[in-house]
Amino acid sequence: MTCVFTDCKLPVLPGLDRCLLHRHRRKCMVETCTNQVYARNRCVRHGGKKKCIHPGCRINVLVGDLCARRRCERHGGVNRFVGHDTPPLRRSPEQVVVPNNPQSPAQQQPVRHDTADTTFELPVLCE
Template sequence: MSPATCVFYGCRHPVERGMSKCSHHRNRAPCSALQCHNQAYARGRCVRHGARKKCPIPGCTSYRRASGLCLGHTATHSAQAKARHLNLPPSTQPNTTPPAATEAVDAEWVLGLEPMDFKLPPSPSWNALDSVDLAIIHILLQDTVA
């Protein structure tokens, strides 16, 4: 008979005597959501069940990103801040969508420096994946699931 494994999802280590957790997880709590075997990170919950913080904008239910705002509000607020920085009247403020990857980036805005005499080159364009690339990705994904 094989020894029992840890209760945490994906952990294959054997449990410690008299416990349901391995030595790595022995001091860690499981998520408080029913039937969830993930490790709790904040407020007794795993990331899937609410350990992440919400966007602080009133009425927004999206999760925060590294900037402290959700994806949608990060783009909106950065465009509004740029408009204030350039002293543009409200009618001429730029669109709130982020620039396309092929556009040149305004270096002084990105770095928060005084105006410069150059612009950064555009990002390289992405080509569609061919059948060989898709086959490789498919094989790699199968290897990680098994």
């Protein structure tokens, strides 16, 4: 007989339904699930990880209450910096490209920070 956890082919220990590697792990509380518990007696798929609090977003959070898509780059996200007391992380002028440029991506030219069009930024909800 093999271990009860998903994709584990190791033999079970006497008197247990788990192998030596998984002997101290718990199963998800969902009866038919064979995944390991992540938090709150559930695996990630069944609610062990918190979801982003942004309306309509179903992405798992990394830290706090927001996913990486909703955080600014200063707080571990992917969005350009907005709305804090401290200055944004600086990029060199060669790294900034205006996304609304009608040219194809291969033809886009780097744009300096002081001339870049920032109207494309979405509001970022950081703590």
